[in-house]
Each structure stands twice: as structure tokens, then as C-alpha cells.
Amino acid sequence: NPRVSLLSRFRDDVWDFSKENRNPAVGSADKRVCWSFRMSGGSLFTDPPFHSLLTASKQFLYAQRWHPLDEAPLAPSSLHDRLRLLRRFITHLVGYPHPILRFKDVLSHHCDDYIEKILSSDASNSWKYDHIHVLQKLFQYRGAMTAGLVIDPLKGELAANLASRNAGSNFESKTEIIPEGILGPLVRASLQYVDQFADYLLDASDKMQQIRMGKSSGGI
Numbered sequence: 001n002p003r004v005s006l007l008s009r010f011r012d013d014v015w016d017f018s019k020e021n022r023n024p025a026v027g028s029a030d031k032r033v034c035w036s037f038r039m040s041g042g043s044l045f046t047d048p049p050f051h052s053l054l055t056a057s058k059q060f061l062y063a064q065r066w067h068p069l070d071e072a073p074l075a076p077s078s079l080h081d082r083l084r085l086l087r088r089f090i091t092h093l094v095g096y097p098h099p100i101l102r103f104k105d106v107l108s109h110h111c112d113d114y115i116e117k118i119l120s121s122d123a124s125n126s127w128k129y130d131h132i133h134v135l136q137k138l139f140q141y142r143g144a145m146t147a148g149l150v151i152d153p154l155k156g157e158l159a160a161n162l163a164s165r166n167a168g169s170n171f172e173s174k175t176e177i178i179p180e181g182i183l184g185p186l187v188r189a190s191l192q193y194v195d196q197f198a199d200y201l202l203d204a205s206d207k208m209q210q211i212r213m214g215k216s217s218g219g220i
Helices: 048-066 076-094 108-119 125-140 159-163 180-216
Strands: 014-016 032-034
Touching: 032 076, 048 076, 048 125, 076 108, 076 125, 108 125, 108 159, 125 159
Parallel strands: none
Antiparallel strands: 014 032
């Protein structure tokens, strides 16, 4: 039962990050991860039938906060949002006539149904990406979870590619979402470039300004 914050432990029904997030502009609800949310039919996610899903979901968030894979630790403020995205998928699984109560029992057609439901929504492409991306994360962190996913819910595709499917000209007119595996090295290389060549770039900018001033005064 390890600590997840200064106020909470893993088995608690509420993970309270109030000590970590002291921003007065953020509401108290957004500083907490509440696991006892209401399921269809009036039951709570902390009720016995959902024990496997609850434990695996906690392990999923805990790993991203304390033992991330090839990424920065998830900030406490982001854990609340990550659970919100995961909750929609859990509700989908439990909503079948024969509810899916363990991630290890999830089959490809369960994920296909969910992805098609997300893609058919009138929501923005970023909303669709976020909800599909959490499935990609679930598979990535399956080793950190008991009874985690066995199948790849995206079948080898990237969330960005699936989210852009049938998006029409509205999406095509915008910059495509850059996959995390490419974005990280690209940002680091950009910062390194600016750091190494900052003086040269500033000198070049000054020279161009002098040339422009010379042209405007008729000197060149």
C-alpha cells in the first residue's frame, strides 16, 4: 500500500494531491483522483465486482506517475484527466450484456466497437485523439498491471492516425498530430540547435536589419 501523495496511499478511494498542487485557481476536485465514481445501475467503481478493473486502473496511473516508460512522470494535475479518459472506456466495457470486468478479458471487437463510437462522435479531433490515446497507453503499460490488456487495442496503429480517420477537410487543413516518439527528440534537437547557434542567429538578424536600413536610406 505505497504512498501516492503526501496525503494518500494506493488503496485509498481518493488520491488527494492538495499538498502537491497548491494552485488556488484549481478547484479541490481537480486536485483529487476519486475512484468511487458512479457506474451505470447505481453501483460504485469501488464495489467488489469491479475489483480487478479498479486495481489495474490504479496500477496504470501509479506507474505513469512513479515508474513511467520512456516519458516524463505524469503530473498530479494530469492524473485526474487520465482517469476521466479511462473511465469512458471502462463504462463501455461494463455496458456489454455480459460485462467485461477484467482488462485481460478485453477482445479486439470490444476495442473496435469503442473506437468506432469515438470516431463517430461530432467532437473535435483532439477529443477523439485523447480518448483513443488512453487505449494506446493501456497497452503500453500492461506489464505494470495485474490482469492487464492481452491484445493491442489499436492493432499496431497510432492513436493520431486513427483519430484522423474520416476527419474530412477540417482535419486536413491542420497540422497532423506528431507522435510522442518523434515529438520528444524533435523538441530536444530544436532546443539544442537554438542553444548552440543563438549567437550566430542573432548576429545574422542584426546584419539583415543593417542591410534593410541601408536600402531604405539609399545607401545600397
